[in-house]
Amino acid sequence: MSGYTNFAVVGAGTLGNYIVQQLLKDKAAGTVKEVVVLSRQGSKSTVQGDAKVIQVDYSNDESIKHALTGVDVAISTISGTAVDVQVKIAVAAKEAGVKLFVPSEFGGVTVEGQTEGRFGAKANIQSQLKALGIPYAAFYTGLFADYIWSPFFDLDVTSGKVSVGGDGNKPITLTSRPDIARYVSYILTHLPAEQLKNRAFTIAGDNKTFSEIFKAYDEKTGKKLEVTYLSLSELDAKIAANPQNISFVLRKYWVTAAPFQGTDNHLYPDWNPSPAIDSLPVA
Ligand SMILES: NC(=O)c1ccc[n+]([C@@H]2O[C@H](COP(=O)([O-])OP(=O)(O)OC[C@H]3O[C@@H](n4cnc5c(N)ncnc54)[C@H](OP(=O)(O)O)[C@@H]3O)[C@@H](O)[C@H]2O)c1
Structure with missing residues (x-):
């Protein structure tokens, strides 16, 4: 203690x-x-x-x-x-x-x-x-697995339309x-x-790609999300136009940063964090 x-x-x-x-x-x-x-x-x-x-x-x-x-x-x-x-x-x-x-x-x-x-x-x-x-x-x-699904990040899954940087296949920690x-x-x-x-x-509650999360969401809700992909150069252009726009700064970071590997999860043996899919809002 x-x-x-x-x-x-x-x-x-x-x-x-x-x-x-x-x-x-x-x-x-x-x-x-x-x-x-x-x-x-x-x-x-x-x-x-x-x-x-x-x-x-x-x-x-x-x-x-x-x-x-x-x-x-x-x-x-x-x-x-x-x-x-x-x-x-x-x-x-x-x-x-x-x-x-x-x-x-x-x-x-x-x-x-x-x-x-x-x-x-x-x-x-x-x-x-x-x-x-x-x-x-x-x-x-x-x-924050239960927070990012908002219009601010163009990730409002309840609207049926989302956009992500890159091809959606890079793992992220949530x-x-x-x-x-x-x-x-x-x-x-x-x-x-x-x-x-x-x-x-x-720490890492879950490591998943956006594509994996969207697929799980489609299966869970029975509705297919419409996903738009923004290339790195498109994200760079948005950031160059407004460097203070934290939404695009973070969306680029999510494409370029590596997910956490050697985590400290084990220091709390009973932690059992919830899978990211459990945190997505359902309309
Ligand atoms: N990983 C993620 O997805 C993610 C997402 C969001 C945030 N974060 C990070 O998590 C941390 C906490 O962010 P948050 O979103 O929880 O914060 P927040 O809700 O924006 O703000 C927390 C508190 O900070 C106080 N505050 C705001 N502006 C202030 C100022 N100018 N001077 C002094 N106090 C001020 C306010 O408390 P009072 O009004 O009571 O003073 C406010 O309730 C940050 O480091 C942020 O970067 C991470």
């Missing part, structure tokens, strides 16, 4: 809310004592359950420090558009005596020295954590948010603290 019992989730939204709910379950089961959620003043985010929500002004070190006092592990699930805010949070966390910082990763593997875009921002946070000397643990999960939350909470409470420091956990 890690001995960590007091947890803070920083910015509980699309993913963080699932982690909060899991930690609250673990609190009911007795493995977690306290769950606090840091949220901006005036935020419209809602957190269910009896987590203690603390309003924070991230421009004020004392405000962050106050919220993190008594916390063993700060799990940042702050928005991918706000990862830089974590620099100040990490400084305050160290001063508040937080023992482990989990940066907002939860996607592809961040490679040291990356400088471009969101991956560059995430790599920068890891460098800052190292420089600060606060122990940290990163979780790489692949795509893990659902409830499965990520179970894994993160288990690892942070069950591994010895020494095994959590300055390391990355790479």
